[in-house]
Amino acid sequence: MKATRMNHREITLLQQETEYYGIEKGDETMSSHKEFLEEKEKIDKLVENGFRIAKVEENLSGAFVDFEKPNEKKQVEKKQLHILNADARIYFSNLLIKQQKQQ
Numbered sequence: 001m002k003a004t005r006m007n008h009r010e011i012t013l014l015q016q017e018t019e020y021y022g023i024e025k026g027d028e029t030m031s032s033h034k035e036f037l038e039e040k041e042k043i044d045k046l047v048e049n050g051f052r053i054a055k056v057e058e059n060l061s062g063a064f065v066d067f068e069k070p071n072e073k074k075q076v077e078k079k080q081l082h083i084l085n086a087d088a089r090i091y092f093s094n095l096l097i098k099q100q101k102q103q
Contacts, residue, residue: 032085039088042081043095051079053096063089 043065051067058064062084069077083089 032087035085036087036091039081039083039085040091043083043088043092046079046081047095051077052099053092054078056092056096058089063092065092 046067049069051069053065054068055066056063057066062082065081065083067079067081069079071077083092
């Protein structure tokens with residue numbers, strides 16, 4: 001097999017692709033699936049603790065999901081998550097639909 005020599009532009013493009021897809025960077029760049037699992041875990045913890053999705057704002061930076069939970073003093077405890085991963089955005093959207101059906 002003959003080795004081919006890559007030019008500087010090809011090497012740069014390959015490096016950008018590996019960074020984008022989380023290849024060869026170890027801890028520096030998370031894979032998309034790992035990012036999804038981490039964001040899903042944060043969402044699940046809030047839901048398990050009695051929080052409900054109250055508001056969603058989406059923009060080019062991701063989705064800002066506001067969670068609310070009434071407490072014993074008739075006050076509302078609020079938390080916000082910034083969701084970046086597309087699969088995690090689909091996940092919380094499905095939770096929101098399920099939540100609305102339960103009302």
